[in-house]
Amino acid sequence: MYKQIINSKDYHFHYDITSNPKGRVLVIADIHGCIKSLNALLEKIELTKDDTLFLLGDMINKGPCSLEVLDRIVELIYDGYNILPLKGNHESFIIEDLDENNQIIFRPGNEPLTEGQGKYTLNEYSLFFRQLPYYYKIENTIMVHAGLNFEADNPLTDYESMMWIREFEPDNIPDFRIIHGHNSSILKRIKSSVENDEMIINLDNGCYKTHKIFMGNLLCLNLTTMTLFEQPNIES
Numbered sequence: 001m002y003k004q005i006i007n008s009k010d011y012h013f014h015y016d017i018t019s020n021p022k023g024r025v026l027v028i029a030d031i032h033g034c035i036k037s038l039n040a041l042l043e044k045i046e047l048t049k050d051d052t053l054f055l056l057g058d059m060i061n062k063g064p065c066s067l068e069v070l071d072r073i074v075e076l077i078y079d080g081y082n083i084l085p086l087k088g089n090h091e092s093f094i095i096e097d098l099d100e101n102n103q104i105i106f107r108p109g110n111e112p113l114t115e116g117q118g119k120y121t122l123n124e125y126s127l128f129f130r131q132l133p134y135y136y137k138i139e140n141t142i143m144v145h146a147g148l149n150f151e152a153d154n155p156l157t158d159y160e161s162m163m164w165i166r167e168f169e170p171d172n173i174p175d176f177r178i179i180h181g182h183n184s185s186i187l188k189r190i191k192s193s194v195e196n197d198e199m200i201i202n203l204d205n206g207c208y209k210t211h212k213i214f215m216g217n218l219l220c221l222n223l224t225t226m227t228l229f230e231q232p233n234i235e236s
Contacts, residue, residue: 017138023050025223029181029203033063034235037207037218041231045220049080056181057088057145063208064235066106071119087132088145089163094129134162146182173199186214194228207233
């Protein structure tokens with residue numbers, strides 16, 4: 001599905017996804033430019049073309065290899081894997097740079113991406129970022145970067161909160177599951193939320209935060225079996 005829209009100019013705020021009964025529903029949050037850790041995690045989960053893999057935004061910046069992560073994701077999409085990335089606050093920075101200067105700038109580094117520097121054209125990268133939705137809905141689960149603002153008249157139209165909301169712990173638990181990232185949580189807390197089958201699960205363990213105790217892992221949740229895969233940061 002995403003392979004088709006990456007070549008179009010049809011932009012959407014969200015997508016309703018139909019699960020494939022033959023494959024797993026997998027979720028990875030906040031890769032933040034950690035390409036070695038991402039590749040190791042993809043090997044660990046043994047990704048297949050029957051699977052559906054959601055990427056919860058903040059795929060770039062902070063870590064050392066934003067372009068390599070971007071290339072890997074686009075490569076998987078073009079190869080026919082069902083990869084469904086969405087927009088995080090760091091992807092919104094890229095879109096702001098594109099709107100203001102028609103440039104793609106990764107941080108740290110802050111140098112504009114030039115034609116031929118990556119595996120794909122600047123136009124392909126631009127389309128990738130511009131077409132990222134704010135959330136996906138699959139059955140009774142919403143995939144979003146940061147969370148939802150339940151104080152809004154319609155939480156599913158407060159797109160700013162979807163990218164930026166912090167300390168997402170609503171008083172009233174929704175009747176649908178929310179999987180998100182954005183605000184790094186310690187590994188024990190994440191494991192507990194998965195083991196207890198909680199309705200709100202934060203999958204961001206701060207992959208790039210190797211200097212912080214109980215952090216520094218890139219995680220993948222198999223939503224089909226509620227199994228958590230852990231990959232320690234191996235960038236250095």
